[in-house]
Amino acid sequence: MKDSADLRFLLTIRASENLLAAARTLGLTPSAVTQRLQQIERRLDVRLVDRSARRLRFTEEGELLCTRGAVLIEQFDALLDDLHARRGGMVGTLKINAPLGFGRRYVAPAAAHFQELHPEVDIALTLSDEPLTEIADRFDVVVHIGELRLSNLIGYAVAPNARWACASPAFVKRYGMPATPEALAALPCIALPENNEDVTLWHFSKGRTTRSVRVPGRLSCNDGDVIRRWALEGRGVIVRSEWDVADDVARGTLVRLLPAWKLPDANVIALTHQRTGLPMRTTMFMRHLQARFRPVAPWRVR
Template identity: 70%
Template sequence: MTDTADIRFLLTIQRSGSLVATGRTLGVSPSAVSQRLQQLEKKLGTRLIDRTARKLHFTEEGALLCQRGADLIEQFDALFDELHTRRGGLVGALRINGPLGFGRRYLAPVVADFQRDHPDVDISLTLSDQPLTETADRFDVVVHIGELRASNLIGHAIAPNARFLCASPALVRRFGMPEAPQDLAHLPCIVLHENREDASLWHFSKGRTSTSVRVASKLGCNDGDVIRRWALEGRGIVLRSEWDVADDIRKGTLVRLLPSWKVPDANVVALTRNRAGLPRRTREFMQYVQSRFRPHPPWRE
């Protein structure tokens, strides 16, 4: 007879996608993962996963065990959550994913403080330059900034976040202040590669007028902190989130350009797989995050 540890082990393989990635997640070698999988298959008397050099393919029995097992694990965890809640605390695991820069500056402190207040909750925070491209079922909460394309995930508002066009005072002195979005096509710009967006096509609006500009970029990066530093060094114009450059604009180390033209906002949202039926630890974490960014987010203090 299998137990919850075996089911959790199999679900970890499914989420990770390979024995090597499973080993990294569990902190063991791939050979140890393979050996444990063989023992589980021997115990059940059936093959669960067909292994090839490049990928894993779950057999019909393995897929069934994952599907039914995930439901059982959720019920099992909910039962113990309820028992623990009756004693006044939260318990269980919480897997969170978020963007690199925002995650380092704003999300990581919130996660650490929440875990300090709820010591029986085990939290794993993963930061990525493309959080939405990760496998959704690997995480309980995904923090996202910007437009949310069609998705089966449920969005929860966290904080407002505008985007600003800005450059260093030195670059403005060298090239002059642009008067219209079209001027950007002839100025050095720096682009951010994230969320598989068309990074060099920038959109602007003023009243009922909308326009888009294809900027010429000799510098680009997938890390927002890098392009912000390049902007501070006078290497080009950047289009960055308010949370990242508000302090620089206040200090005068970056100058906001074309302030009468608006670019699309990039509000901060938290995404979950369901709106109802979330574990209490997930619901309370969401409320905790929202409380830390209300009534005003720290970049608007």
């Protein structure tokens, strides 16, 4: 391992589905990628990648090298960024991941404004609803909504966000207003698969009383905008984030059900890999993002 370039090369391969994809990213031919990989393996006298599998699969030693190497690269880049920052500027690429709907409505404008304020910083924003464990390593900042399960990531509060059960006025007129959470089990409901949760088991609380209800998820979609539209069309009950349906409830196009019962909050948080040693661009973007939701989150301004 001669220098950080070899580590960066291996990390690019690790982030790719196959050698051909890695070659395209690196701007090399597949044979050149293979040759360089073999040279690194010969120098280390250890096999790093199992190339017999249909997809690239790193050996245990290869995973160890990439995992620890990624930390070293991050620290090295942070050092260079800090040196640049001492000269009064911010440079480099900031890689951000955010959920599809929230990212479109709130993170994308914040990222564009941040880049306008700091033109030497390049922004790479990716919107997706992949499970957190599958995408976190590829980004500097991950915007996450909901409970943060076991993770080694560091969370920073961005904005409060409740979850509401909602349906259209036409749906309520047809089926009636449910009086208890248990009544939802007899109504058409719409499920939103996210964060690897059990999406048809809805949890409610009122004071010290809790209720968990298994609802019939006759319709489901991983796109929150789709299930919101289905609810507006009167197709079922949804549980959706306050940020997404507060305007509909205010306009009367959706009705909040069981307002005396509370669903688990789904607060907005921003995640990074470490608390200290972050590049200046990452720290400043985090502050920029938080400032856009203070003193009151826009979905709570009425």
